[in-house]
Amino acid sequence: MVEFIQPILWKDDSLYILNQLKLPETTEYNSKKTIQEVFHAIKDMELRGAPLIGITAAYGMYIGIKDASANNHRSFMELVRENAEYLRQSRPTAVNLFWAIDRMVKRAAELEDKSLDEKKYLLLEEAIEIQKEDESINRSIGENFMPLLRDGIRILTHCNAGSLATAKYGTATAPMYIAKEKGWAMKVFADETRPYLQGARLTSYELHQAEIDVTLICDNMAGFLMSQGKVDVVIVGADRVAANGDTANKIGTMSLAVLANHFKIPFYVAVPTPSIDLATPTGKEIPIEERSPLEVTSWYGKQIAPEGINVYNPAFDITPHALITAFVTEKGIVLPDYQINLQKLLVK
Numbered sequence: 634m635v636e637f638i639q640p641i642l643w644k645d646d647s648l649y650i651l652n653q654l655k656l657p658e659t660t661e662y663n664s665k666k667t668i669q670e671v672f673h674a675i676k677d678m679e680l681r682g683a684p685l686i687g688i689t690a691a692y693g694m695y696i697g698i699k700d701a702s703a704n705n706h707r708s709f710m711e712l713v714r715e716n717a718e719y720l721r722q723s724r725p726t727a728v729n730l731f732w733a734i735d736r737m738v739k740r741a742a743e744l745e746d747k748s749l750d751e752k753k754y755l756l757l758e759e760a761i762e763i764q765k766e767d768e769s770i771n772r773s774i775g776e777n778f779m780p781l782l783r784d785g786i787r788i789l790t791h792c793n794a795g796s797l798a799t800a801k802y803g804t805a806t807a808p809m810y811i812a813k814e815k816g817w818a819m820k821v822f823a824d825e826t827r828p829y830l831q832g833a834r835l836t837s838y839e840l841h842q843a844e845i846d847v848t849l850i851c852d853n854m855a856g857f858l859m860s861q862g863k864v865d866v867v868i869v870g871a872d873r874v875a876a877n878g879d880t881a882n883k884i885g886t887m888s889l890a891v892l893a894n895h896f897k898i899p900f901y902v903a904v905p906t907p908s909i910d911l912a913t914p915t916g917k918e919i920p921i922e923e924r925s926p927l928e929v930t931s932w933y934g935k936q937i938a939p940e941g942i943n944v945y946n947p948a949f950d951i952t953p954h955a956l957i958t959a960f961v962t963e964k965g966i967v968l969p970d971y972q973i974n975l976q977k978l979l980v981k
């Protein structure tokens with residue numbers, strides 16, 4: 634039985650976040666007592682991963698009102714909306730952040746006839762529900778992958794779309810945990826995923842802890858691995874899927890998709906429906922976060938590039954929908970035409 638690492642805990646009326654900047658060598662949980670602390674935990678990537686960002690923001694929306702003394706619903710909602718606008722500024726690409734914040738604002742608006750204490754209790758309940766739902770979504774994604782995989786499968790994955798990015802099983806890693814439950818033989822190759830090293834520090838860590846056969850590779854080795862016939866499928870996560878199926882995910886994902894297409898290897902995107910954004914027509918409209926040059930020019934505080942060198946550090950890229958073999962969601966597998974089939978998935 635796999636013991637999953639908990640990236641987030643709500644305990645004794647407090648939020649604890651596992652500081653992923655210090656993994657794998659240090660396991661450190663820090664309590665976040667104010668909405669400002671939650672904002673910076675997301676922005677500074679103490680925690681990361683689209684679904685986990687959404688879950689954390691939901692708790693942040695509760696923390697932002699837990700000590701409020703608003704004496705009417707109007708002033709309560711003013712505070713809720715102010716907190717929502719603040720948290721929306723933390724990171725721009727993962728749509729789960731906005732999805733979770735919008736859900737908390739909507740829930741708060743429904744509570745007009747409740748006392749202030751009831752409003753607070755019910756908003757905490759909503760955040761807890763979002764976390765619980767994500768765990769169930771993760772498992773369903775894993776189970777829905779099974780018809781696409783087989784005993785002995787060899788999977789290449791990128792970044793961390795795992796238990797450290799979600800409530801439990803991950804999205805891209807969910808089928809790996811289900812395959813392990815079934816006793817399947819399986820080999821996973823994890824891209825290190827510069828510059829934050831989600832693959833080296835997080836995916837290889839969690840899969841190794843789970844006793845899943847994982848091999849760490851540098852990002853620039855993926856093409857050669859595929860050319861040697863060592864990869865059966867590529868499975869990645871998503872930060873935002875546009876209405877036409879263009880997908881924002883960790884920088885380097887698009888390159889993997891191009892390589893997989895060249896080597897005729899199926900390229901699957903594991904995506905929970907809260908990461909699908911029908912309001913964004915194509916990948917062109919998805920905001921791509923650019924992060925500090927220091928993430929590229931230093932390595933755990935050690936300088937690895939000339940002082941003052943120009944740096945371009947986009948944290949995500951856009952994989953064109955034409956390069957995606959299928960999306961696997963908690964509601965089932967989605968095949969092209971994505972413009973039509975994503976709409977059908979969400980509307981039904």
Ligand SMILES: CSC[C@H]1O[C@H](OP(=O)(O)O)[C@H](O)[C@@H]1O
Pocket residue numbers: 681682683684791792793794795798799803804805831869870871872882883884948
């Ligand atoms: C299921 S996590 C989705 C997604 O989030 C990660 O980005 P970051 O580590 O910058 O938050 C990565 O793109 C994962 O695939």
